[in-house]
Amino acid sequence: MSVPFSTSHPRTPFVFLPPNRTGEQARHLIAHELGHFILRHSRLGSRDAHFEAGKFAAAPLS
Numbered sequence: 685m686s687v688p689f690s691t692s693h694p695r696t697p698f699v700f701l702p703p704n705r706t707g708e709q710a711r712h713l714i715a716h717e718l719g720h721f722i723l724r725h726s727r728l729g730s731r732d733a734h735f736e737a738g739k740f741a742a743a744p745l746s
Contacts (some may be wrong), residue, residue: 686702688713688716690718703712716738
């Protein structure tokens with residue numbers, strides 16, 4: 685199973701998603717990865733970074 689991830693080159697962000705996601709899942713994953721960029725996470729593997737990005741992604745829903 686492939687997982688979503690993001691990177692940038694040099695200042696242009698790129699988000700890569702697995703092709704087998706629904707539209708709703710894809711929108712949430714894009715928002716989550718965008719949260720990493722906007723929150724300027726340098727350690728993407730940390731629990732705190734994923735929690736904050738998840739909150740960022742969910743914010744428009746609340």
